[in-house]
Amino acid sequence: MLTPEQIIETTADHVKEWFTGEGSGHDWWHIYRVWNNAKHIAKHEQADMFIVELAALLHDIADHKFHNGDDTVGPRVAREWLQGLHVSDEITDRICVIIKEISFKGAGTSSVMSSLEGAIVQDADRLDAIGAIGIARTFAYGGHKNREMYDPAIKPVLHDSFEAYKANTAPTINHFYEKLLLLKDRMHTETARRIAARRHQYMEEFLSQFYAEWEGLR
Ligand code: ADP
Numbered sequence: 330m331l332t333p334e335q336i337i338e339t340t341a342d343h344v345k346e347w348f349t350g351e352g353s354g355h356d357w358w359h360i361y362r363v364w365n366n367a368k369h370i371a372k373h374e375q376a377d378m379f380i381v382e383l384a385a386l387l388h389d390i391a392d393h394k395f396h397n398g399d400d401t402v403g404p405r406v407a408r409e410w411l412q413g414l415h416v417s418d419e420i421t422d423r424i425c426v427i428i429k430e431i432s433f434k435g436a437g438t439s440s441v442m443s444s445l446e447g448a449i450v451q452d453a454d455r456l457d458a459i460g461a462i463g464i465a466r467t468f469a470y471g472g473h474k475n476r477e478m479y480d481p482a483i484k485p486v487l488h489d490s491f492e493a494y495k496a497n498t499a500p501t502i503n504h505f506y507e508k509l510l511l512l513k514d515r516m517h518t519e520t521a522r523r524i525a526a527r528r529h530q531y532m533e534e535f536l537s538q539f540y541a542e543w544e545g546l547r
């Protein structure tokens with residue numbers, strides 16, 4: 330029987346191995362940062378740390394080899410993994426619900442998390458989508474998808490359905506308006522809200538510098 334610490338360590342090793350070499354923004358280091366963010370946020374909440382850590386480690390498990398928009402894949406893969414480590418059904422169920430609920434579905438859709446642990450992991454995931462790291466991930470993703478960075482003739486658009494959000498091929502800068510700048514107001518915990526405010530400000534400064542440089546100003 331593994332101790333909780335050993336279960337977390339084994340899971341981290343396994344996820345690290347699975348994600349190594351992934352270049353689309355879902356690399357091991359994204360998982361590592363979300364895990365750290367989640368531990369930091371959870372210190373200020375009355376949360377079950379075991380669930381928070383495992384859900385953070387497993388939250389993007391479906392985005393590696395299996396990415397096909399099917400949101401039953403992540404919970405299924407996570408369940409098999411946790412069962413293999415003899416984690417109880419009750420805890421496994423709670424982790425799988427978090428994995429199912431966590432992903433961003435576009436500006437017009439809600440982001441309800443049914444547990445405190447889920448709210449913490451979602452905040453942690455969203456913190457990694459904003460600020461300096463968020464900017465870097467966004468342009469890395471845009472390059473991966475062969476998108477232009479910016480086109481002054483194309484105005485920012487907000488997609489009001491998940492389908493429109495996923496189907497969009499707008500220049501990468503649009504992603505700030507359809508997602509990144511919306512995230513600070515969608516944080517669940519006070520700790521994440523505070524960190525998000527700083528990262529948001531940094532993105533606003535980045536955009537204003539970006540547009541100024543585009544015109545040869547500053
Ligand atoms: P998450 O790990 O938050 O669930 P996603 O799967 O939505 O992330 O996206 C992975 C990374 O790629 C994030 O940093 C996200 O902001 C970025 N990304 C997603 N869609 C786009 C897009 N259309 N343009 C640029 N970046 C994107």
Ligand code: NI
Nearest residue numbers: 359388389454
């Ligand atoms: Ni993620």
